[in-house]
Amino acid sequence: MSQPFRILIADDHPFFSDGVINALLPYKQYEVVSNVTNAADVISAIPTSQPHIIILDINMPGQNGLELIGRLRNMWPHIKILVLSMYMPSDINLQPEKAGIDAYVLKNSGTETLLTALAEICKGEKYFDANIQRQNHHSDDGFSKVLKLSSREKEILQMIKDGNSTNDIAEALFISVLTVKTHRKNIMAKMDVKNVAGLIKKTSL
Amino acid sequence: MSQPFRILIADDHPFFSDGVINALLPYKQYEVVSNVTNAADVISAIPTSQPHIIILDINMPGQNGLELIGRLRNMWPHIKILVLSMYMPSDINLQPEKAGIDAYVLKNSGTETLLTALAEICKGEKYFDANIQRQNHHSDDGFSKVLKLSSREKEILQMIKDGNSTNDIAEALFISVLTVKTHRKNIMAKMDVKNVAGLIKKTSL
DNA sequence: GGGGCTATACCACCGAAGCGGTATTTTTTT
DNA sequence: AAAAAAATACCGCTTCGGTGGTATAGCCCC
Numbered sequence: 001m002s003q004p005f006r007i008l009i010a011d012d013h014p015f016f017s018d019g020v021i022n023a024l025l026p027y028k029q030y031e032v033v034s035n036v037t038n039a040a041d042v043i044s045a046i047p048t049s050q051p052h053i054i055i056l057d058i059n060m061p062g063q064n065g066l067e068l069i070g071r072l073r074n075m076w077p078h079i080k081i082l083v084l085s086m087y088m089p090s091d092i093n094l095q096p097e098k099a100g101i102d103a104y105v106l107k108n109s110g111t112e113t114l115l116t117a118l119a120e121i122c123k124g125e126k127y128f129d130a131n132i133q134r135q136n137h138h139s140d141d142g143f144s145k146v147l148k149l150s151s152r153e154k155e156i157l158q159m160i161k162d163g164n165s166t167n168d169i170a171e172a173l174f175i176s177v178l179t180v181k182t183h184r185k186n187i188m189a190k191m192d193v194k195n196v197a198g199l200i201k202k203t204s205l
Numbered sequence: 206m207s208q209p210f211r212i213l214i215a216d217d218h219p220f221f222s223d224g225v226i227n228a229l230l231p232y233k234q235y236e237v238v239s240n241v242t243n244a245a246d247v248i249s250a251i252p253t254s255q256p257h258i259i260i261l262d263i264n265m266p267g268q269n270g271l272e273l274i275g276r277l278r279n280m281w282p283h284i285k286i287l288v289l290s291m292y293m294p295s296d297i298n299l300q301p302e303k304a305g306i307d308a309y310v311l312k313n314s315g316t317e318t319l320l321t322a323l324a325e326i327c328k329g330e331k332y333f334d335a336n337i338q339r340q341n342h343h344s345d346d347g348f349s350k351v352l353k354l355s356s357r358e359k360e361i362l363q364m365i366k367d368g369n370s371t372n373d374i375a376e377a378l379f380i381s382v383l384t385v386k387t388h389r390k391n392i393m394a395k396m397d398v399k400n401v402a403g404l405i406k407k408t409s410l
Numbered sequence: 411g412g413g414g415c416t417a418t419a420c421c422a423c424c425g426a427a428g429c430g431g432t433a434t435t436t437t438t439t440t
Numbered sequence: 441a442a443a444a445a446a447a448t449a450c451c452g453c454t455t456c457g458g459t460g461g462t463a464t465a466g467c468c469c470c
Binding site: 355356357358380381383384387388400 | 415416417418419420421426
């Protein structure tokens with residue numbers, strides 16, 4: 001290849017992205033062209049840095065990594081997205097096609113895993129962490145499910161996670177308690193959980 | 206100083222600890238003597254590596270970083286503990302004396318912060334992230350509070366966080382539902398929260 | 411051997427959460 | 441314009457969660 005692959009790193013932990021940059025340094029086929037620390041900057045950095053690949057920390061502050069992925073997918077469908085995640089909650093599984101990402105690597109993986117993932121997506125393939133695949137059986141999935149929530153539902157989900165009761169939410173949003181209950185019910189159904197704790201577990205990718 | 210400070214890094218994210226090691230490399234007064242990836246290894250690595258300072262990721266798998274701190278404090282009270290944490294939940298505050306740690310640095314801080322913290326604790330001082338101090342007013346604290354939970358309570362807390370209902374827990378532990386309710390009540394009281402969501406928020410340091 | 415802590419168990423009350431429906435209006439997509 | 445999706449509202453019912461008590465048996469520590 002003549003041109004190196006341009007990579008944008010989005011992670012709010014300097015030490016972590018430093019580690020990644022360092023790990024990629026010896027590999028001339030990759031060039032880290034940008035290094036941002038929050039979701040908003042990802043969007044604004046793309047036009048100038050023109051990355052081929054985005055290495056995205058899904059657990060960034062302001063946190064809705066899932067929404068960000070959706071937006072990236074809409075605006076720049078050709079850019080490859082490699083998701084880095086801290087967690088592998090036992091009941092979270094990925095349906096890559098639906099999530100619209102090209103690779104998913106756990107943060108506690110090492111350099112080799114990251115390089116393998118990068119190599120795969122550069123070939124146009126996809127790469128998902130072995131730990132995820134191992135659990136991909138019970139066709140259950142928290143990741144793509146969140147994508148299925150309407151924006152109103154996501155809003156309410158966030159408020160639930162913040163510890164607000166149905167009443168609090170109704171008051172804050174100027175809607176009926178009954179409406180909130182309905183949303184709550186629908187969210188639970190879509191996420192396939194039976195209580196708040198499960199909801200938090202499943203949506204804290 | 207003639208002898209460098211010996212540092213043990215405990216973090217399950219290779220890229221992260223790589224970043225830290227790299228950041229410390231130019232500073233001859235620090236020597237990273239060990240690099241482990243889980244809580245159990247911390248204990249076993251201490252006798253051989255004889256660290257002066259432990260840089261500890263509080264969010265490690267098997268997760269009870271708080272318990273680990275307690276154990277370290279008991280067994281090696283002279284070793285300095287610098288805690289690295291991913292999160293700064295809005296209602297978490299530290300009472301350093303109670304928690305028994307020497308420094309608390311957020312993972313999204315940079316090299317300078319880490320160096321400052323290290324310098325302080327080498328002088329025998331303590332260092333707590335500015336973001337924490339800013340919130341240290343409303344003398345409220347999730348950190349040291351978890352330390353006050355009995356082991357049974359911690360066990361039940363974990364089950365609650367995992368999405369188990371009071372009934373589930375009672376069945377699993379072969380105790381009365383009423384007992385579980387009591388524990389639940391006591392946990393809520395000790396942690397000073399009013400629902401499961403708050404509990405999770407507060408105990409996910 | 412007394413004082414404190416923990417785990418256990420029980421009770422009553424109330425409000426919130428969760429389950430299963432129906433239904434209307436608005437918005438978006440086709 | 442028709443179809444689909446989302447947001448809104450309502451109902452009844454059951455279970456669970458959260459509050460505020462009491463109490464006892466066992467343990468460890470000074």
